[in-house]
Amino acid sequence: MEWTLWFSYILLSFVVITLVHSLLLPNLSKIRRIEGVPLVSVLVPMRNEVRNVKGMVDSVKKQTYKHIEVFFLDDESTDGTSSALELAVRGDARFKVLQGKPKPEKWIGKVFACHQLSEAAKGDYLLFLDADVRIQPEAVERALGLMQQKNISLLSGFSRFILPTWLNKLLVPLQHFFVLFHLPILLANWTKWPPATAAHGGFMFFERSAYQAIGGHAVVKENIVEDVAISKRMKAEGYRMWIANITSVASCRMYETNAEVWQGFTKNIFNGIGRSIPLAVGIILFYGVVYVGSGILALAALLVEERVLLLPYLLIILQAGIVYLNTREPLALAFLLPVASVAFILLLVSAMRKSVKGQQVEWKGRYYG
Structure with missing residues (x-):
């Protein structure tokens, strides 16, 4: 089947692209010399x-x-977060707990929380972490050294993601x-093209002077996907921004349940591509043709005994496998890529449908459109 071979050549090119990107993506495996003793907030x-x-x-x-x-x-929590924080930080003068102010109109909740934190910070560098992230002891040291170098x-x-469900x-x-597949790493890290x-x-992890020069989180106050938006703003203003493989120093348990996974991604996925229906x-x-299709061909190979149909799935x-090996995720998940692609497609369709209908997504007691 000649068409299968041509399809496989295309998939092989995707493998090469992913391998090159994985080699180009910098990591935090090295301890680098730090100039001076800058304060990190x-x-x-x-x-x-x-x-x-407690874990954080x-x-x-x-x-x-x-x-x-x-x-x-503490951003107006109702589950005892504030009391737990006060108990956990007791006795360490470096740690302080702030009580968040009510969210103003037109601000995204997390963005306003980050804005308040930045106003309290005195550091030369600002490291924003999510509550579900755990950093290894050398994380700040390695990241700071790379930034300075x-x-x-x-x-x-x-x-690296912890995956309970x-x-x-x-x-x-x-x-x-x-x-590792879609992002052109050389352009991302070595140019200022937003x-x-x-x-x-x-x-x-921001250099404070650059963060303040672009206006901080206030410039993305209405953006649900604030991380990408503020990164693009940094580049647009002439500052260098790098994406790195941080899986050696940071892990994250993003969601506890299947329902949380669905809600969390529904909030961000369609917004992340600018709510563009043609792009979606x-x-x-x-993903339907390439990844779901490769899975279907593998099933067909078992039924009609045409082994060449297995080649796309193997690729x-x-x-x-290259991705998950480099990012310390379970390699067995590579075999489920067609199933993961089906789930991804259904998620994107659901998020797009909600957006077109003007329905909002609830997340931690707040609603996002």
């Missing part, structure tokens, strides 16, 4: 995060870089797949 917004308080506080306390101050902001004003990256396993690691940008709000349709067709397994 570690800033963590928390809304109904009582389950994450403990991971920050263990940092090998000692010149830090740490601010947690490469003259970077913003460093971000996607953590089946929908977590299917959808969450695709974030790594999208970055469209070639990716970021993750769970780990955003193109993505659905691409997409190889592509996903």
